Amino acid sequence: MNAIDIKLWRELWNMRMQAMAIAMVIIGGVAIFITFFSTYHSLYETRENYYQDNHFADVFASLKRAPISLVKRIEDIPGVDKVETRVVTYVNLDIAGYDDPVSGHIISEPDKKKSLLNQIYLEDGQPLEPNRDNQIIISQEFADAHQLKPGDKLKANINGRNKSLTIAGTGLSPEYIYQIAPGAMFPDYKSYGVMWMARTPLASAYDMTGAFNDISLTVTKGTNLQDVIDELDNLLAPYGGIGAYSRKDQLSNRYLSQELKQLKNMATLFPIIFLGVAAFLLNVVISRLIALEREQIATLKAFGYSNIAVGMHYSKLVLMIVTIGVILGIALGIWMGKGLSGLYMNIFSLPYMHYLLKPEVIASATLVSFGVALMGTLYAVNNAIRLSPAQGMRPEQPMTYRPTLIEKLGIQTHFSQSSRMILRHLERHPVKSFLTTIGISLACGIMMVSGFQKGAINKMLDVQYNMSQHEDLMALYTEPTSTRSLYSVKNIQGVELAEGFRNISANLTFEHRSYRTSVKGVEPNQVLTKLLDSELKPIKVPEQGVIITDYLSQQLHIKVGDTLTIKVLEGNRPILQVPVVGTAKEYLGLNVYMQRHTLNRLLKEGDVISGTYLKVDEKYQKQVYKDLTNMPKVVGVVEQKSAIKSFYQTMNDTILLFSFVSTLLGGSIAFGVVYNSMRIALSERNRELASLRVLGLRRSEIAYILLGEQAIITLFAIPIGFLIGNGFCAYLAMKFDSDLYRIPFVLENNVYATAALVVIVSSLLSALMIWRNLAHLDMVAVLKAKE
Amino acid sequence: MQSTQTQISENNQLSQSIEKEVVFELEGITKIYQMGEVQVHALRGVDLKLYEGELSVLLGPSGSGKSTLLNILGGLDTPTKGSVIYHKVLDDKDEIIDLSAASEHQLTEYRRFNVGFVFQFYNLIPSLTARENVAVVTEIAKAPMTPEQALELVGLGERFDHFPAQLSGGEQQRVAIARAIAKNPDVLLCDEPTGALDSKTGIKVLEALQRVNQELGTTTAVITHNAGIAQMANRVISLSDGQITDIHTNKTLISPKDLSW
Known part of the structure; x- marks a missing residue:
């Protein structure tokens, strides 16, 4: 090793604490980059493989009932490749030892062959035996939630008759990667499950022999999906089709796509911040080192080392620190990426997760880190390059100071x-003070992001379930039912309040934009579900016109006063023109609301409802649930509260992990900046x-x-950090917005307090180390010695 | 070796007979620095007394141990062996500090309230004006003069509000002396105060020192390797190789401006 390189190693060793503090910030940036990008690619590729291996369909549609003979005509639609029809039913289940309500979908499996599309990935047990009416395969998540295994039994209410079913196997389906009950917003594997049963017995139980109520198909490459969907809609319309949709709009796939989008957002924003801070720190530290070594630089040059050699010498020091950061960052990133991918495998029902770290991700993390670091230290290194030997031998000019602005105001007598000083x-x-302040502010801002997510989800749930939806249970009917049915519901012991609603699938259009959702007809004075305005004050649905979710109005670019076209996808499929009279604040889903009477009238139907919201005395809730499910017209009962509870459990683990990691990262920036600036000052x-x-x-x-x-500096940095944190959170809230859900931009006091606390503790920690140096x-x- | 020791103690006796109070009493001071694997004997058994109000010069070439001695007197360093007793000059009672056994905290308090320091390279705070550099010390002292008084005393009456970068070397050193004496210290320790200055400026600095010594009666010890300066001192203590080789008392003191530089 050259003598000059030995000097480098010794210097690195002497400044090891500072180097480590900088490396930690680089580790943070690289690790986040690797974690999110590798998880993104893993999730993306796993999804693609899974879809391909298990023949996930391109187009889906449900309908009331159509004869099998219709399939021939569907297959003739240009571009259609494979077509599979199914019988899908919604059932209530009874699981021994579990008292709370459980429901599920039973999907038919072809009797003698494997299904063509949306194939089950069998995790455990055996495939279904043909024609067996007492065998099912259940979804793995559902099995896990209830600790069911092949050979166990459960009871299902199949078309009014309680039937004991034996679990043949457990499995997963590409169709239900994100598995939620109809009407629910979060997965709750204890109260909802997906199951498969042989077609013949299922069809005969539901009078579907020779018929189907669900269809999925694939198309050949290059086919225009919308044409196929339109054709399919035309064919299914007479059979109660409620509109076909493509893979893009398939619920499970939509959630997954939304998650992928978020991962990409996280993967870019944070590493930029971390590497920026690291570059600043390197600049400060290397500048100081070069200032301290002026004479050495001059001596080296006097001995004949070239400017380039001296420049390379200090660049190498930067590269060594960055190398440590990048290597450890990649290692940490792989570890966290694997952990996060594993977490996703559980949140989403995926059969496997191929962890995929693309070489280009490593390459770009490395290149960006080195590039940013070298750019950050360019100025300092250039100073070393340009220092002439004679100049370097002389001591540096003493700093010139002036009274500060504050002192010019004449209040300096108050200062010691x-x-x-x-x-x-x-x-x-000023520049250094400013950049140090910004560095600490960034740490504070990063800290706020983790607190924000938790607060935002709480706010979202609070608004949705404490302010807007007050019902305990929601009963859905098999078909539009007279409002008289409300009397029998109200008569069930324990029911305190029951309010009917009408619900239809529809395609909304305004100008060239359209969106598929449901239109809800609600009672003008209803108590159990309330619409809220932007200030979260309840609003009433007027007799004429519709109120739409605020985000929907943005998506459609429709304003209050404009006319919305509603293409109803049920019944005689009328096309309605309705004025928008207001918008409602909603964080989950996109909806259109109008008075039920108005909707009934526009649909030219009687006084009918699609379901009922119920307020129930908690003591009787289980019994009410049982009684409701035994009513012939009730297809399903949704219990929101248990779903929220289980959602919280899933989210808590994730958020806890996320908070821990971001506290560590935010703290490492705060510590890195404060410790280094104190060391330099010292x-x-x-x-x-x-x-x-x-x-x-x-x-x-x-x-x-x-x-x-x-x-x-720290005290200045904290309020600036609050502003930066606000910006980050607002940015993320905006980026996370989707038609599935919107993250409310709320920052509670404790978010500010925690961020400030981490910054202060990190500062105190560095102060303590400096105190010892003093x-x-x-x-x-x-x-x-003369400096 | 033996004869030198005898001579020194005779000299001490001689000085004592002038009946001045002893301020510093050093006995058997040894200082060994561990420099890696090598032991450096900076001081090898030094006995010395310094008296109230006297201006003494510690003379010696570099490596003679004079700086180490000054550091020990100033409470910046403690001896490896031997005792250093500081007698605080008080009107009614005699307060004694054993510098060789003092704690870090005691040494700080000792420097804070008793010692004034003048550095070779001034060591002014660049971000403070002349007046404020002095005030740094007066703010923490028990019975200081005002910064203005101290600066007047060293002849810098008009430059109160200048920052160090706006002052010449000699002026900076005089600010440093003002800073050292402003707290009315009992002891003034100067480390090569003219080392970084040309002779003309150096004389001004020495004049300031002498004036302080004569007008305030501050016990003053000056380190130098410049033998010429020795003529302005009451006593000249010569060091070589970590030992005192000679203590010489000047019968007549020469004013700094007449010193042969």
Whole structure:
């Protein structure tokens, strides 16, 4: 090794704490980059493989009942490749030892062959035996939630008759990667499951022999999906088709796509911040090192080392620190990426997760890190390159100071000499003071993001379920039913309130934009579900016109006063023209609301409802649920609260992990910035402080000068950090917005408090380390040595 | 070796007979620095007394141990062996500090309230004006003069509000002296105060030192390797190789401006 390289290693060793603090910030940036990108690619590729292996369909549609003979005509639609019809039913289940309501979908499996599309991935047990009416395969998540295994039994209410079913196997389906009950917003594997049963017995139980109520198909490459969907809609319309949709709009796939989008957002924003901070720190540290080594640089040049060699020398130091950061960052990123991918495998029902770390991800993380670091230190290294030997031998000019602005105002008499030193030093180095402040602010801002997510989800649930939806149960009817049915519902013991609603599938159009959702007809004075305005105050649905979700109005670019075209996808499929009279704040889903009577009238139907919201005395809730499910017209009962509870459990684990990681990362930035800036200040002012010690100042008094400056910077940084954090959170909230859900932009006081606390604790920690260094100030050396 | 020791103690006796109070009493001071695997003997058994109000010069080439001695007197360093007793000059009672056994905290308090320091390279705080550099010390002292008084004393009456970068070397050193004396210290320790200055400026600095010593009666010790300066001192203590080789008392003191530089 060259002598000059040995010098490099020794210097790195001497500044190991500072180097580690910088490397930690780089590790953070690289690790986040690797974690999110590798998880993104893993999730993306796994989904693609899974879809391909298990023949996930391109187009889906449900209908009331159509004869099998219709299939021939569907197959003739240009571009259609494979077609599979199914019988799908919604059933209530009874699981031994579990008292709360459970429901599920039973999907038919072809009797003698494997299904063509949306094939089951069998995890455990055996495939279904043909024609067996007492065998089912259940979804793995559902099995896990109830600890069911092949051979166990459960009871299902199949078309009014309780039937005991044996579990043949457990499995997963590409159609239900995100598995939620109809009407629910979150998965609840305990109360909802997907199951498969042989077609013949299922069809005969539901009078579907020779018929189907669900169809999925694939298309050949290059086919225009919309044409196929339109054709299919035309064919299915007479059979009660409620509109076909493509894979893009398939619920499970939509959730997954939304998640992928979020991963990509996270993967870019944070690494940029981390690497920016690291570049700043490297600049500060290398600048200081070069200033300290002026004479050495001059000596080396006097001995004949070229400018380039000197420049390379200091660049190498930067590269060594970055290399440590990148290598450890990649390692940490792989570890966290695998962890996060595993977490996704559980949140989403995926049969496997191929962890995929693309070489280009590693390459770009490495290149960007090195590039940013070298750019950040360009100025400092250039100073070393340009220093002429003769100039370097002379000591640097002393700093010129001036009274600060504050002092010019004439209030300096209130400041001690130490305080004046602090203020003048801050003002003398405006760029450094500013960048240090921003560095700490960024740490504070990053910290706020983790707190924000938790608060936002709480807010979302609070608005949705405490302010907007007050019902305990929601009963859905098999078909539009007279409002008279409400009387029998109200008569069930324990029901305190029952309010009917009408619900139809529809395609909304305004100008060239359209969106498929449901139109809800609600009672004008209903108590159980309330619409809220932007200030979260309840609003009433007027007799004429519709109120739509605020986000829907943005998506369709429709304003209050415009006319919305509603293409109803049920019944005689009328096309309605209705004015928009208001918007409602909703965080989940996109909806259209109008008065039920108005909707009934527009649909030219009687006084009918599609379901009922119920307020139930908690004591009787289970019994009410049982009674409801036994009513012939009730197809299913949804219990929102248990879904929220289980959602919370899933989210809590994820959020806890996320909070821990972001606290660590935010703390590492705060510590990195504060510790380094204090170390540099100590090095720059070593002589000054030691002289003051000689003059009899106590350690606490010189600590005040050094740490006081940092304290001022930190105190300035925190409010700026709050602003930056606000910006980050607003940005993320905006990026996370989708038709499935919107993240409300709310920041609670505790989010601010936690962020400030982490910054303060990190600062105190570095202050403590500096305090120890101050004990070892060499007073004897300053008597002699000239800087 | 033996004869030198005898001579020194005779000299001490001689000085004592002038009946001045002893301020510093050093006995058998040894200082060994561990420099890696090598032991450096900076001081090898030094006995010395310094008296109230006297201006003494510690003379010696570099490596003679004079700086180490000054550091020990100033409470910046402690001896490896031997005792250093500081007698605080008080009107009614005699307060004693054993510098060789003092804690870090005690040494700080000792420097804070008793010692004034003048550095070779001034060591002014660049971000503070002349007046404020002095105020750094007066703010923590028990019975200081005002910064203005101290600066007047060293002849810098008009430059109160200048920052160090706006002052010449000699002016900076005089600010440093003002800073050292402003707290009315009992002891003034100067480490090569003219080392970084040309002779003309150096004389001004020495004049300031002498004036302080004469007008305030501050016990003053000056380190130098410049033998010329020795003529302005009451006593000249010569060091070589970590030992005192000679203590010489000047019968007549020469004013700094007449010193042969």
